[in-house]
Amino acid sequence: MAKKLVSLLVVMAMALCLIPAMAETTATTDYSSWFPGVDTSQHVVLTFLVTGNIPTNKTDDVLKAFNEKLTAAINAEIKIEWIEWTDWQTKYNLALAMQDGTVDLVGTATDWLDAWPNTKNGAFLALSEDMLKTYCPKTYESVSQAHWNLCKYDGQIYLIPEDNYSQWTNHGFLYRGDWAKEAGLTSGVNSWEDLGTYFQYIKDNKPGVIPWDADGSGSSYSDQMFGGWISSKTGGVNIEGFSAPLFFGKSTTDPYTLSTFYTEGDDLLNFAKLMKKWADAGYWREDVLNYTGDQKAELEEGLSGAQQHHTQTWKTERYLMEQKQPGSDLGFFWFGKESNTLVSLNITHGALAIAAQSDAPERALMAYDLIRNDQTFYRLFNYGIEGQQYVIDANGYMARPASYKDDSVDGVSLDYWWGRNDALELRSALVDWTTYDKLMADYNAVKVDYPYGQIVFNIDDISSELDNLSNVFRTYAPVITFGKEADPEAYVAEFRQALKDAGIEKVMANVQAQIDAVYKK
């Protein structure tokens, strides 16, 4: 009798144990129908190469929760390998060059990260359509054939584009709307000349404030400021994929003729003269070229009047500034506004690639497909754990729970910029959507698609000229950008001569020929 009782108890205990197991099995089956017939019996750890500083907030906790779910779904987990922001370009390329099979997923981009040069160098795996259909089915379906064509090199797909996510990373100046009004600019800053008026007002009326406390020690301001001037004043369109921003299409209506901004005409000289005027007026530090401050922090502290960055930054910064400098009414003057020149972001501004030496490319694609297309995985990876990192408020916006104080402590930062999906995005309650949507309406009225998506430039014949041109640009551009030359006219002439000596004419002819080969049939 006792024996029977014991065996009965054992059976019951076992049955009880089975219940959660069964529940889990049903959850798993969901995802096995997502990838029919794929064997996931072996557990794999996938390394994801991502740019960003190693987070000290709750990212690890979120990743742990994410990995539990991912293990249940496809028997895999993700480990992040961070490319920290100090010297990120170098570190990123080095990590790809050193491939030893430890990296699987790679966050990449064709404009701000070197996706194409790395593809040419053999860093990425060619993705066959069969592979994508089997291991990345939802993504494969959602990306149009035209978009896949933009991700091909030598006829093979290497990149998965972030093509269903609206964002604007066109550059310009973030400025304080309250000060602009005081300066008499009632409709805000709408041109470079307005910007000058705004800076002068700050210089005259806000003691202790530097109109734009630029940290000119880096070189990126030259790229943005030159590009900004070209699009504002000549309507030129930047052609991506070169190490220095020397190549522009003439305008949005005639994009397939190269702009001659650098070689002839007065636009370059006008830029140099205006920047010299601004430098002499003291709109930035005397030793700006060696200054390494933080323009964003200084703007937030009220010590600087502007920040040179892009729309996406303004979107989140506007709300933040309202907390730190109430009434600041942060505005955005976008480059190209004067000539209505605005180019949509290339769909490979964010993209995903699989490392050529990856041990588990199939599982890597599966994990990506889930992050990109499944609401549970998407929200975990991007927003964190509901109730801890975010809540959904009564209006359906994403808000922070009361316990959430600071991004750097409570937040999650997995820097997933390689396949965001508008269908699964939550609108943040921390954005002034009325103002943002108004800007979007302006953008939508003038925007054009990126005109050069079909070209992957072959630079083999011009590479040593390009290296020398890159050096010439990095030598002269910072000086012109911050007006540090004694005589703009002489300096521009010298700059043009140096470009000529480095072979800009040969390179422009080569680039023009490549554009013609694709677009002028």
Place this chain on the structure above:
Amino acid sequence: MQLDLQAKRSKVSAPTLVHKEKFWYKISRNRTLLLMCFPAILFFFIFSYMPMPGTYIAFTKFNYNKGIFASPFIGWKNFQFLFSNGQLLLLLRNTVLYNIVFILLGNFLQVVFAILLNEVMSKWFKKTTQSMMFLPYFISDVLVSLLVYNLINYDYGFISDTVRSAGGVMPKYYSMPGAWPFIIVLVNLWKGTGYGTVIYFAAITSIDTSMLEAAKVDGANGFQRIRYILLPCLKPTVVILLLFAVGGIVKGNFGLFYNLVGNNSLLFNTTDIIETYVYRALMNNFNFSQGSAVGLFQSVVGFAIVMVANGVVKRIEPEYSLF
């Protein structure tokens, strides 16, 4: 005939045998010494000799996936950009001149400070000074550049503020190419003198004190002792260190120059060295092959200079030459 051959063979092999025995004998006799050198030998073998075949990368169009030796061979093409930019002379001039100043002035100061330290009697003072001089060697170039910026920047620098409050006019150093050779040399000396002093100081302490005592008894004063005993005894050390340094004369200290000057191209005329130029030209396209080509060029030139310098030393004073 056969006998003859055998005799010949034995004649040939006999000396090698002796030589072999000598070799093993030498090894076993010096085994403790060799054991002590072993880590250094291993270090150079792993980090200097094993990677040598990899310099082949300088002649290839490197493909990550194929590896160094399977990448296509393209000859001298990678060297082209360095020679075709028209700036090589300026870069070489800057690199070499800075190095000459660093080497000559550096070694001179190191010897002077080592002798001065040797003359100091108070042990406590000697130790403290040595540590304080040594310290800057460990400060990273990034921090050094911040220190320099915060001292001399025009708007808010410490020296600028002091000069202004004293009613003076602060020069705009960050727009003055002429000032930077002095600033860079000063910073370099500040960083390196303490370190080098230790080496010469060690050489001085190994000098037989009986010589110095005898000189003292014979009535030689302090200066005479330095002039006729210390300096001649230091000569071999100085020569060897100079020979070592000369090998790197076309290699610049990237960390120092890049951090102090950065992208401030106003100063390039007097501060641009091969390394900073290569960084600027290649940082965006990440071409290992071209980078290696420049490195190889510098090494080959350095090697040639060492050989020549060593030959010259050998002519004048065979004992002091490296080999």
